[in-house]
Amino acid sequence: MEARHRVRAAALELFAERGFHGTGIRDLAQRAGLSTATLYHYMGTKEELLAEIMRSSMDLLLQAATRVGVQGAAVDRVTRLVHVHVLAHAARPLHTRVVDDELRALSPPLRVEIIGLRDRYERLWQAAITDGVADGVFHLRASDVARRALLEMCSGVARWYRPDGPLSVEQMAARYTELALNLLGVAGPVPDLDTAIARDAHRLVAELWPEDAA
Amino acid sequence: MEARHRVRAAALELFAERGFHGTGIRDLAQRAGLSTATLYHYMGTKEELLAEIMRSSMDLLLQAATRVGVQGAAVDRVTRLVHVHVLAHAARPLHTRVVDDELRALSPPLRVEIIGLRDRYERLWQAAITDGVADGVFHLRASDVARRALLEMCSGVARWYRPDGPLSVEQMAARYTELALNLLGVAGPVPDLDTAIARDAHRLVAELWPEDAA
Amino acid sequence: MEARHRVRAAALELFAERGFHGTGIRDLAQRAGLSTATLYHYMGTKEELLAEIMRSSMDLLLQAATRVGVQGAAVDRVTRLVHVHVLAHAARPLHTRVVDDELRALSPPLRVEIIGLRDRYERLWQAAITDGVADGVFHLRASDVARRALLEMCSGVARWYRPDGPLSVEQMAARYTELALNLLGVAGPVPDLDTAIARDAHRLVAELWPEDAA
C-alpha cells in the first residue's frame, strides 16, 4: 500500500538515474526509508521490480497510442502519436528512460515480454507511416528507417527536457511534431498545430499515467 | 602491446553489450584471455579504462566532424556531418554506444572531461543549423530542439544497424541525410545525393578510426 | 549485542598482537567466530574499528587521570598518575598497546582526534611535573624530557608485565612510583608507599574500565 508504493518510486528514480546495475538494494532501501529486509515484503527480486516498472510503463504507452494512433488520416495519427510520445517522455522521464535504457538488464524471458510490448507499440507507428506513404502524403525511401529515426528522436526528450526551461511540454510536442512531419516529407509548410491536440494528448497521458505512478 | 590491445577490445565489447556496471573485472579478464591480476598490468582502474575508450571515441568523432563540418554552405555541412555521424555509428557501434550510454558511470571529474568533448561536437552541429536558418535554407522554430532531435535520431543507428541487413552503410547515411534535410525544412524535394560524399565520409571514418581501434 | 562485543574483543586482541596492518579481516572474522560478511553487520570499516578502540581507551585513561592528577601536591599527583598509568597498562595491556603503537595506522582526520586526547592526557602529567619543579620538590634540568621519559618507561609495562609473574600489579605500581620519584629528583629516600593509593588506583581503573571492555 503506502510502503509498496514508496519502493516502486525509489526504484523508478534510482534505476533511471544510475541504471539497474548501478543501483544496489541498499540504495533502494535507503531511498524508500525501509530496511533491506523490509524491502522484500514489498517486492520480489530486484529484477522483477525492474520488470514491473518497465511492463507498466510500456503498457500505458501502448494503451495511449492505441487510443490515438489507430484511426484517422495518417497525418493526424502521426501527429497524435508524436504528441503522446513526447508528452509522455517529457512528463514521465523516469519511466521512459528506464524502459529505453534497461532492457539489456533483464534476463531473456522477461526481456522477451517487454520487447513484445515495445514491438506492438512500434507497429502502430509503422502502420501510420506506411499508410501515409501509400496515401501519397509522406515521401520516403525507407519507411522503417523513418520509424526508427522518429522514435529515437522523440525519445531523446526524456533525457534533456526540463519543465523549468523555456518550453512548455505542449510547446515541445508541437515542435517535435513539426520536425516529424517535415522528416516524413509532408508537402508544403506545416500549418500551425491545433492546440486542442496537445491538450487532448496531455490529458490522456495524465489520465493513464498518474503523476506518482510507480 | 598485444595484450594491452586485447584488454581494450574486451572492454569495448562488454561495456557496449552489458554496460559498465554490468561488466565485472572477471568478465573482462576472461574475454581478454588473461587472469584478473594480469589485467591490471595493462590497465589502471576499471573506470579509467572506460574513460579512455570514451575519450578516444569522442576525440575521433570530433576530429572527423571538424574536418567536414566547419566550411561550406549549411546544407553541405549538415549533409557531411550526418554522413560522418551515421557512418561512424554504423561502422563503430561499440564505441559510439559506450559514449552515448555510459556517461553516468563516470565519476564527476572524468564525466566533465568527456562532456566537454561532446559539447564541442554538438556545437559544430548547432552552428551549421543556425547558419542554415540564417541563410533561409532551413525553416525551423527552435534550432536547438532540432539539433537534439537530429543527433538522437542519427545516434540510434548504432543500436540497430546490422551490416548484413538490406542496407549498406552508405545507403543508411543517404537515407538519414534525406530525413535530416527534410526535418530541417529544406524547401523542395531532396535531390539524389552525390555518392562521392558517402565515399569521402566513409574513407574519413575508416582512416581516423581503424577497425580494431580500442 | 553479544556478537558486536565479540568483534571488538577480537579486534582488540589481534590489533595488539599483530598490529593493524598485520591483521586481516579474515583473521578478525575467524577470531570472532563470524563470517567476514557478518562482521560488517557489526562494524564500519576496519579503520573505524581501530579508531573506536583507541578512542575509548584513551578516553578512559584521560578520565582516570583527570580524577587523580589535578588536585593536591605535585608529589601526590605524580604518585597517583603513575599508579593509574601503570595499573592501566598492566591490567589492560591490549588496549594500551593499541593506543601506543597503532596511531600511524590511522588516516589523518582520525589520527588528529586521538592525538588530541593523548595531548590532553600528557598535559596533566606535564602540569604536575612543572608544579613540582616550581615548588622545589623535583629537581630537573628539562621537565619536558622528564615527562616523556616517565611516560615511555611506564607504558613499557604493557609490553612485558605478566600477571602470573613474581610481582602483583600493585607491587609493580609501587616499584614504578619509586623509580619515577627518584627520576624526578625528589630529595631523600622515597618512603614506603601508602598501599591505599594502589588500592584506590586499582579500583578506579577497574571501575572505569571493565575487564571485558572493548
Place this chain on the structure above:
Amino acid sequence: MEARHRVRAAALELFAERGFHGTGIRDLAQRAGLSTATLYHYMGTKEELLAEIMRSSMDLLLQAATRVGVQGAAVDRVTRLVHVHVLAHAARPLHTRVVDDELRALSPPLRVEIIGLRDRYERLWQAAITDGVADGVFHLRASDVARRALLEMCSGVARWYRPDGPLSVEQMAARYTELALNLLGVAGPVPDLDTAIARDAHRLVAELWPEDAA
C-alpha cells in the same frame, strides 16, 4: 652496490615510517627508484630484508655497548651505556624504531635470532645495574624492573627527538643520564657530566654506524 644500498635505505625509511606490514614492495621499489622485479636482484624476500636491517642495527648497538659497558665502575658503565643508547636512538632513529617496533613481524626463527641479540644487549645493562646495587651505589627494590624502565625511557628518544629542536644530541644524552642515575637512586646530586663522555659516545656511534648505513 649502488642500487643494493638504495634498496636498504628505502626499506629502512618505509619500515620505520609505516611499519613492515604497512609497506608494500611497490612502495619499496618506488622509493628506491627501481622496478619491483629489479628489487629482487638486491634482496631476498621482504622479510629477509627486514631481518637484515634489524640484525645489523642490533649488532652495532651490541658492539658499541660491549665496548663501553663491560669494564669500570657501575656508575660509569651506566653513564656510558645511556649515552650510547640515547645517541644511537637520536642519531639513527630509523634503525632503532624498526628494531623496537617490528619484532612481531618476523616469523619465529628470525625473531628468535634478533631477540637473542637484544637479550645479550640487555644483559649488559642488567649486569651494570646489578653491580651498582651490589656496590651500594644504586638503591633499588627490583633491578629488572629498573632495567626495563631505563631501556624503555631511553628508547623513546627515537620517536620524538628532532635534531633541529632546542637540544643537541649530546645535551639529550646528558639529560637522560641525569634522569637515569636519579632513577637508579644514586645518592646525592648528580654532578655535571664530563662532556668527554658524550664526545666519545658520539664518535663511537658515528664510527660503528655510518650515517647512511642501511
Place this chain on the structure above:
DNA sequence: CATGAATGAGTCTTCATTCAT
C-alpha cells in the same frame, strides 16, 4: 508487519613473488 542477523558469492584491486628474456 517489520527487522536484525546472517551469509556465500561476489565486488574491485593489490599482494609478494617468479621467470623468461
Place this chain on the structure above:
DNA sequence: GATGAATGAAGACTCATTCAT
C-alpha cells in the same frame, strides 16, 4: 644486470537474498 609479463592468493568490502523472531 635489469625488467616486462604474469599470477594465485589475498586485501577490504558489498552483493542480493533468506529467515527466525
